[in-house]
Amino acid sequence: MRVFQGKAGDMVALTNILPPLRKMKSRRLRTRLQALILLAAVPSALSIVYFGIDSYQVEVDRNSAETRRITSQLVATQHGLIADTESFLRKLSLSEAVQDPTDQKCGAFLPQVLQLSHIYQNLGAPRWDGELLCNALPLREPVNVSDRPYFRRAMDKEVFSVGTFQTDRATGLTSVNFAHPIIPEGQKDPIGAVVAVLGLDWWSTHLMRETLPEGAVATITDRESRIVAVHPPDPTALGQSLVGHGRLAGGTVVSDGAVVEGEDGVRRVVSRRILFEDGEGQPIQVSLGLPVEEALKQARMTVFWRLLALCSLVAIFSGLALRMLEKQVLQPLGALNRAIQGFEKGKVDEQLFDQKGARISDFENISNSFRRMSHARLTAETLEAERRRQLQALLQALPDTYFRLSNDGTILEYKASNEQELLMPPEMFLGRRVADILPVDALSLYEANVKRFRETNEAVTWEYQLEINAVQIDFEARLQAIPGSNEMVLVVRNISEVKRAREKILLQARTDFLTRLPNRASLTAETEAASFAARELGQALVLMFVDLDGLKKVNDRMGHATGDGLLKLVAQRLRSCLSDTDFVARHAGDEFVILLRGETALERADKVSQRVLNTMQRPFEIGGEKISIAASIGIAHSPTDASTPQALLSAADQAMYLAKGEGGGRIRYYTPEIGNRNAHRLRMLDDLHRALEFDEFDLHYQPIINLQTGQVVLAEALLRWNHPEFGLLTPDRFLPFAEEAGLMVELGDTGLRRACRDLTDFRDRFGTGFQICVNHSPTELSAREHGHGLDWARYIKENTPHDASILIEITEAALLDPTPFTLASLKAFRESGIEVALDDFGAGYSSLIYFLNNEFDYLKIDREFAQNAPESVRATGLCETILGLSQRLGSKAIAEGIEREAQLRFFQQRGCTLGQGFLFSKALSKDDFMALPQKIELVTA
Numbered sequence: 001m002r003v004f005q006g007k008a009g010d011m012v013a014l015t016n017i018l019p020p021l022r023k024m025k026s027r028r029l030r031t032r033l034q035a036l037i038l039l040a041a042v043p044s045a046l047s048i049v050y051f052g053i054d055s056y057q058v059e060v061d062r063n064s065a066e067t068r069r070i071t072s073q074l075v076a077t078q079h080g081l082i083a084d085t086e087s088f089l090r091k092l093s094l095s096e097a098v099q100d101p102t103d104q105k106c107g108a109f110l111p112q113v114l115q116l117s118h119i120y121q122n123l124g125a126p127r128w129d130g131e132l133l134c135n136a137l138p139l140r141e142p143v144n145v146s147d148r149p150y151f152r153r154a155m156d157k158e159v160f161s162v163g164t165f166q167t168d169r170a171t172g173l174t175s176v177n178f179a180h181p182i183i184p185e186g187q188k189d190p191i192g193a194v195v196a197v198l199g200l201d202w203w204s205t206h207l208m209r210e211t212l213p214e215g216a217v218a219t220i221t222d223r224e225s226r227i228v229a230v231h232p233p234d235p236t237a238l239g240q241s242l243v244g245h246g247r248l249a250g251g252t253v254v255s256d257g258a259v260v261e262g263e264d265g266v267r268r269v270v271s272r273r274i275l276f277e278d279g280e281g282q283p284i285q286v287s288l289g290l291p292v293e294e295a296l297k298q299a300r301m302t303v304f305w306r307l308l309a310l311c312s313l314v315a316i317f318s319g320l321a322l323r324m325l326e327k328q329v330l331q332p333l334g335a336l337n338r339a340i341q342g343f344e345k346g347k348v349d350e351q352l353f354d355q356k357g358a359r360i361s362d363f364e365n366i367s368n369s370f371r372r373m374s375h376a377r378l379t380a381e382t383l384e385a386e387r388r389r390q391l392q393a394l395l396q397a398l399p400d401t402y403f404r405l406s407n408d409g410t411i412l413e414y415k416a417s418n419e420q421e422l423l424m425p426p427e428m429f430l431g432r433r434v435a436d437i438l439p440v441d442a443l444s445l446y447e448a449n450v451k452r453f454r455e456t457n458e459a460v461t462w463e464y465q466l467e468i469n470a471v472q473i474d475f476e477a478r479l480q481a482i483p484g485s486n487e488m489v490l491v492v493r494n495i496s497e498v499k500r501a502r503e504k505i506l507l508q509a510r511t512d513f514l515t516r517l518p519n520r521a522s523l524t525a526e527t528e529a530a531s532f533a534a535r536e537l538g539q540a541l542v543l544m545f546v547d548l549d550g551l552k553k554v555n556d557r558m559g560h561a562t563g564d565g566l567l568k569l570v571a572q573r574l575r576s577c578l579s580d581t582d583f584v585a586r587h588a589g590d591e592f593v594i595l596l597r598g599e600t601a602l603e604r605a606d607k608v609s610q611r612v613l614n615t616m617q618r619p620f621e622i623g624g625e626k627i628s629i630a631a632s633i634g635i636a637h638s639p640t641d642a643s644t645p646q647a648l649l650s651a652a653d654q655a656m657y658l659a660k661g662e663g664g665g666r667i668r669y670y671t672p673e674i675g676n677r678n679a680h681r682l683r684m685l686d687d688l689h690r691a692l693e694f695d696e697f698d699l700h701y702q703p704i705i706n707l708q709t710g711q712v713v714l715a716e717a718l719l720r721w722n723h724p725e726f727g728l729l730t731p732d733r734f735l736p737f738a739e740e741a742g743l744m745v746e747l748g749d750t751g752l753r754r755a756c757r758d759l760t761d762f763r764d765r766f767g768t769g770f771q772i773c774v775n776h777s778p779t780e781l782s783a784r785e786h787g788h789g790l791d792w793a794r795y796i797k798e799n800t801p802h803d804a805s806i807l808i809e810i811t812e813a814a815l816l817d818p819t820p821f822t823l824a825s826l827k828a829f830r831e832s833g834i835e836v837a838l839d840d841f842g843a844g845y846s847s848l849i850y851f852l853n854n855e856f857d858y859l860k861i862d863r864e865f866a867q868n869a870p871e872s873v874r875a876t877g878l879c880e881t882i883l884g885l886s887q888r889l890g891s892k893a894i895a896e897g898i899e900r901e902a903q904l905r906f907f908q909q910r911g912c913t914l915g916q917g918f919l920f921s922k923a924l925s926k927d928d929f930m931a932l933p934q935k936i937e938l939v940t941a
C-alpha cells in the first residue's frame with residue numbers, strides 16, 4: 001500500500017542523507033577529540049618550555065654563581081697578596097735599615113730582603129723627593145719616582161698605596177708598584193717610602209696557580225682599568241685596557257654576572273670584585289669570565305632531552321589516549337554506526353558491541369538499550385511487514401477494486417482486481433477525483449453516499465451500475481474512513497453475479513419448488529399488493545381457497561411421487577383456468593389460492609371457480625393410471641368479506657372448510673354465518689387445550705350385556721367433556737376439533753388411564769371377567785406412528801391385572817387404508833394378549849378383506865344395521881351375514897344401538913350373545929355405572 005510505501009520511501013531518503021552526515025560528524029568528532037587530547041597536552045608542553053627556559057636560566061645562574069664563587073676565591077687570594085704586601089711594606093718601613101734611604105745600609109739590606117721574597121721583582125726605598133737611592137736591584141742610572149702617583153699618595157696621604165701598570169724604572173719590567181711611607185720614630189712626615197715591585201708576569205703566573213676551570217679568563221686591572229695580570233698568561237695583554245681586551249670585552253660597562261661574548265667568540269659569565277681601594281679613582285679589580293657556552297650547551301641539551309622526554313611522554317600518552325579514544329569511543333561509535341546501518345537494513349548485529357575494548361559501561365548501556373530498542377523495533381517492523389504482507393495478500397486475493405482517497409476524493413492509490421471492469425486504464429485514476437470519473441447516475445449515488453458518510457462518520461455501502469464495454473455491471477461500493485487520518489478507503493466489488501444469484505434465490509424463495517407456482521411468501525406479498533391496489537382503485541379483490549379432496553389417499557395408496565406428480569398437474573390445470581391478470585399460488589400441501597383482480601373480478605368469480613371445480617373433477621393420468629380427485633373451493637372478496645389481506649384469506653379458508661365439511665367437491669362463498677361457525681370452532685380449539693390442562697374430561701361407561709341373561713359383562717368407555725359453559729359435551733361435539741387440534745392422542749391416553757384406574761372397582765362389582773372397551777381412533781393410530789403418546793400395549797400390561805381386562809375398539813374406517821404401522825400395532829396388541837374389537841362393522845367400507853386377514857376378538861355391528869333390523873330386509877340380511885361370519889371366524893359379535901325390544905329379540909333369536917343400547921342403558925358416569933345391578937332385567941317375549 002502506498003501508505004506504507006510512502007513511509008518506507010521517506011526512510012530510504014533519510015538513510016541516503018544520513019551516511020555522509022554521519023561521516024562528517026564522525027570525522028569532526030575524531031578531529032575534535034584528537035584536538036581535545038592535544039589541547040590537554042598543551043599545558044604540559046608549555047610547562048616543558050617553561051621548565052626548559054627555567055632550567056636554562058638555572059644553568060646560567062649556576063654558572064654565574066660559580067663565577068662569583070671562583071671570583072670570590074680569586075679575590076680572597078689576590079686580596080691576601082695585597083694585604084701581605086701592605087703588611088710586608090709596613091714592617092719593612094719600620095725596619096732600621098730603611099730609616100735612612102740614603103744610607104748604604106739600606107742599599108745592602110733591601111737585596112737581602114728581596115732574596116727572601118720570591119714574590120716581588122724589586123724592592124726600593126725612594127727618598128721623600130722620589131730619588132731612589134736605596135734599591136734591592138742595582139740601578140744602572142738614577143731613578144726618581146716622585147712623579148709616580150702611588151709614591152705621591154703614599155707620601156702625601158701617608159698610607160699604603162697601590163700603583164698602576166707601569167714600567168719599572170729600576171728593572172725595566174712591567175709592574176704594579178706598592179708603596180708604604182717611612183715615618184721614622186718621632187718624626188711627623190715621611191722621609192720616604194718603601195716600594196715593592198710586583199712583576200706583572202709573575203702576577204699573571206701567580207694567577208695561573210689558581211685552579212680555574214677550563215676556558216676561564218681572569219684579569220686583574222689597576223685603577224686605570226689596565227690589565228695587570230691575566231689568565232691564561234698573555235704578555236701582550238698586560239697594560240692593555242680591559243675595555244679593549246678581547247676576551248673580557250666591555251669590562252667596566254658590563255654588570256656583574258652578565259654574559260659577554262669575547263673576541264674569541266666564547267661567551268662567558270663575567271664577575272668582578274674590588275681587590276683594593278684606597279679611595280682615589282678606580283679600585284683594583286679582579287674580573288673572572290667563565291665560559292658559559294659549554295654549560296649553556298649542557299643546559300640546552302638537558303632542556304632538549306627533557307623536552308624530548310616530555311614530548312615523547314606527551315606523544316605516548318596522547319597516542320595512548322588516542323588509542324583508547326579509538327578503541328573505547330570511536331570504535332564503539334563506529335560499531336554503533338554500523339549497527340544503525342545494519343538496523344536500517346533490518347538486521348541486528350549481536351557481535352557489534354561485544355568487541356574487546358568496548359567495556360565502557362556507557363557504551364554497554366547504549367548498546368544494550370540500542371539492542372533492546374532495535375529488537376523491539378525490528379520485531380514491531382517485522383510484525384508490521386508481516387501484517388502489510390498479509391494485507392497485501394488479502395487485497396490481492398480479494399476480488400475487489402480498492403482506492404485510497406484523500407479527503408476531497410482524489411485517488412491516491414488503487415488496486416485493481418480486474419481491469420476489464422474499470423472505466424479507464426487504472427493508472428489514469430491516480431490524482432483524479434472519483435467525482436470526475438463517474439458517469440452521471442453513478443456520480444449522484446456516490447455524492448449522496450459521501451454526504452451520508454460525512455454526516456454519520458460511519459462506513460456507507462451502496463450499489464450502482466456502470467456500462468463498461470457495452471455490458472451493464474453491478475457494483476457494490478463501500479466507503480470507509482482510515483482511522484487516524486482524514487483519508488478514506490473505497491472498496492468496489494463487482495456484484496453482478498451475486499445480484500443475479502440473489503435474484504434467483506429471491507425467485508426461488510418465492511416459488512414453490514414442486515409446482516413452480518408462486519409459494520406462500522409470494523402469495524402474502526401479492527395479496528397485500530393486490531389488496532392495496534384494489535382499495536386504491538375502489539375495486540373488489542376475489543380470493544379463492546382451493547383444497548384438494550383425497551390427496552392424502554393418493555399419497556398413502558400410490559406413494560408420494562404420484563402425489564407430487566398429481567400436484568404438478570393440478571397446478572398446470574389451475575393456471576389454464578385463469579387469465580393473465582389472475583394469480584395462483586400454492587398455499588400449502590394440497591391448498592392453492594387464486595386471486596382475481598380488476599374491474600370484473602367479482603363477476604368472473606362464479607365462472608372461474610366452476611371451471612376450476614370441473615377441471616379438477618376430470619381424472620388425472622399419472623404413470624398410466626387414472627386418478628380422480630375433487631376440490632373444495634371457498635371464495636371471499638374484499639372489501640365486503642374482509643378488510644385486510646389476512647382476513648380475506650381466512651374468510652376464503654372458512655368457506656372452503658365449510659365446503660369440505662359438506663363433503664367436498666363444491667364451492668362455498670363466505671357468509672357471516674360461516675364466520676360465526678368458524679368463531680365457534682376457533683373457540684373450541686382454544687378451549688380444548690385448556691380442558692386437557694384442567695382435566696375437564698370424564699369417562700362415561702355404557703354397559704354391554706349378555707343378551708340371554710342380562711348380565712353386565714363389559715363396559716364401553718365413552719369420553720365426555722364437562723365444558724364450563726356448554727355443559728356436558730358428547731364426543732361428536734368436540735372430537736372433530738380435537739382431531740383438528742391434533743389432541744386425539746392426549747385424549748385417548750386420558751381415556752385409557754381413566755379406564756385402567758376404574759377397572760378394579762368394576763371388577764369388584766361385576767366379577768373378575770369384567771372388561772372395559774376403550775375406543776382407539778384412526779387418527780390416533782397414525783399419530784402414534786410418529787412416536788406420540790403412550791405405548792398402549794405396555795401401559796395396559798403394566799396397569800391392569802391381566803391383559804384382556806382392556807378391550808380395544810378400532811373402527812372399520814381405520815382399516816380402510818391401513819398403514820404398516822396400523823397393522824403392526826394390531827399385531828402387537830394381540831400378541832400381548834389384548835383383545836381387539838372391530839367397531840362400526842359394516843358401516844359402508846368394504847373392509848371384509850382386512851377383517852378376514854386379521855383376527856378380531858369382537859365384531860361390533862354398526863348401530864345403523866342394528867337399528868334398521870329387523871324391519872329392513874337388507875339390514876336384517878346383513879346382520880345375519882355378519883353374525884354368521886363372526887361365528888365362523890371365532891369372533892364374538894356385539895350388537896350396537898339396541899333401542900327397542902324388537903331389536904333385542906332379533907339378536908337374541910339370531911344367537912348374538914352381546915349387545916348395547918339405550919334399551920339397557922345409556923353411557924353412565926362411573927358412580928352411576930357402579931349402581932347398576934349385575935344383571936339387567938330383560939323383557940322377554
Ligand code: C2E
Pocket residue numbers: 702717718719730731732735748751774775776777839840863896897898899916917918919922923
Ligand atoms: P361408538 O364407538 O360407536 O360409540 C357408541 C356410541 O353409540 C356412543 O355415542 C353411545 O352413546 C351411542 N349409543 C349407544 N347406544 C345407543 C342407542 O341405543 N341409540 C343411539 N342412537 N346411540 C347409542 P357417543 O358416546 O356420543 O360416542 C360417539 C362416538 O365417539 C363413539 O362411537 C366413538 O366413535 C367416539 N368416542 C367416544 N369416546 C371415545 C374415546 O374415548 N375415544 C375415541 N377414539 N373415540 C370415542
Ligand code: CA
Pocket residue numbers: 716775809839
Ligand atoms: Ca365404539
Ligand code: CA
Pocket residue numbers: 839840860862863896
Ligand atoms: Ca360403534
